[in-house]
């Protein structure tokens with residue numbers, strides 16, 4: 001990708017309307033565009049990051065035997081009436097088709113997945129299994145805030161597991177909890193904790209939220225030195241004492257980026273989903289459900305890591321791995337060299353962006369900070385005189401102190417490309 005063709009508008013100066021630092025950086029860098037209050041277009045930059053996060057999630061869900069599916073955004077009201085939630089979920093957006101049919105925009109898919117699994121599940125031998133999707137949801141929230149933190153339309157990974165026994169659900173639930181911990185770590189998030197939460201209108205017994213500890217968060221969470229962690233729903237807010245050890249709890253702000261629930265039979269019961277048990281008796285499977293806000297995870301990374309210049313991604317989430325900057329010289333050598341490095345990296349399958357624009361160096365560096373490719377290669381007259389190109393890093397969770405600060409160009413360009421591929425672990 002050449003930077004002048006990138007369908008992104010980076011803002012100069014303050015981002016009006018931004019309510020948090022991460023939101024400001026997302027707008028300044030041109031990662032998101034507000035299409036309506038609470039609904040955002042992800043630009044090519046934002047979508048690259050979100051797709052990278054999705055791929056991490058996919059790998060970890062597949063690793064715990066998840067099977068990816070895709071359910072529709074819209075469904076008939078009938079399944080929601082069947083579960084009894086049609087009139088109780090306040091964020092449920094309802095509309096009528098021309099034929100008079102009642103539809104909903106699904107804010108979550110328990111009803112739709114149970115209806116689907118009815119068509120598949122016959123006997124106990126098929127369980128346990130988990131299906132998941134990465135898909136758009138709509139919640140008719142009264143207020144939207146902070147960019148991708150609280151939106152009305154958003155991309156979510158939602159997963160649903162089906163079990164014969166509570167022991168089996170518990171075991172799978174813990175595998176999923178571990179997978180979530182790996183996902184957020186791989187995304188470069190540092191201060192994510194799992195906290196006990198109430199199950200709210202999801203039903204069920206045990207639930208956890210994954211919260212990024214951050215002052216910009218709209219949730220209050222309580223942490224205890226004994227290891228007990230919970231959200232405010234499970235704390236007596238007058239005393240703020242740990243229900244486990246009695247000590248005073250530490251109160252911090254959090255951004256919720258994931259949640260997991262042991263649902264039990266709430267939905268299989270109300271919607272009459274059954275399977276044949278070993279003795280032939282018809283039973284309701286025991287369910288778990290597991291969500292991650294995908295766009296919100298990108299927003300959380302920005303809240304946690306962005307500095308005044310822009311976001312800081314890690315190798316796994318960055319929109320581009322390498323940013324090549326050519327600084328024009330009088331002899332006309334630097335730009336063709338930058339072009340050649342760009343082409344060679346592209347041919348080697350590296351996600352690379354080239355800035356050979358006729359622009360000031362300061363402007364190019366500021367844009368590079370906002371795109372934040374972990375590896376930046378600078379081709380200038382001074383470097384070329386030393387038969388080298390300069391390397392700079394902008395990366396989260398990698399210690400760059402001992403890493404190369406320049407690559408020799410040598411006789412063959414391929415040496416430089418090999419050195420960069422090695423840095424990228426390719």
Ligand SMILES: [Zn+2]
Nearest residue numbers: 224226242245
């Ligand atoms: Zn405690």
